[in-house]
Amino acid sequence: MPKIVFARKVSFHALHHYALPQLSAAQNRAYFGDAAEPHRHLWSVTVWLSGPPAPETGMVVDLPAVDAVLKEQVVARFDGRHINEVDPFFARCQPSTETLADYFAARLAPLLAPAVLEKLRVAEADDLFAEWWR
Numbered sequence: 406m407p408k409i410v411f412a413r414k415v416s417f418h419a420l421h422h423y424a425l426p427q428l429s430a431a432q433n434r435a436y437f438g439d440a441a442e443p444h445r446h447l448w449s450v451t452v453w454l455s456g457p458p459a460p461e462t463g464m465v466v467d468l469p470a471v472d473a474v475l476k477e478q479v480v481a482r483f484d485g486r487h488i489n490e491v492d493p494f495f496a497r498c499q500p501s502t503e504t505l506a507d508y509f510a511a512r513l514a515p516l517l518a519p520a521v522l523e524k525l526r527v528a529e530a531d532d533l534f535a536e537w538w539r
């Protein structure tokens with residue numbers, strides 16, 4: 406059965422760095438290279454949502470409702486911040502695109518219901534991103 410999926414993307418500027426707590430600064434530098442130092446990206450988070458199109462509008466989501474969730478949970482929390490400091494979660498888990506994809510999917514999926522989160526992409530550049538798939 407074909408399925409229609411709607412996508413929305415938001416962007417924010419934020420710093421991050423990689424550091425394992427059991428390693429010294431020099432060891433982290435050797436392990437992670439330049440990425441051990443705080444560095445900035447223009448991040449994007451894209452959500453793909455499915456649901457039955459409303460007969461009157463042909464739309465599968467209420468866009469203002471989706472935008473409100475993305476603004477509150479993604480842009481307002483992360484824009485201009487150092488990701489490692491936004492949530493104690495990132496003291497335990499390295500803020501890679503993979504970790505962030507899993508982090509955002511877990512938090513956004515329930516808030517975006519009744520739309521179904523099919524896929525979520527976190528990109529720190531056009532050529533570096535990770536995706537969560539339902």
Ligand SMILES: Nc1nc2c(c(=O)[nH]1)N=C([C@H](O)[C@H](O)COP(=O)(O)OP(=O)(O)OP(=O)(O)O)CN2
Binds near residue numbers: 500501502
């Ligand atoms: N598996 C992953 N590896 C790396 C990730 C990631 O999210 N998942 N992220 C990074 C860094 O954040 C890093 O900034 C990007 O590294 P890299 O692409 O190597 O950097 P470039 O030299 O290509 O580009 P810059 O503009 O110099 O960042 C590393 N690894």
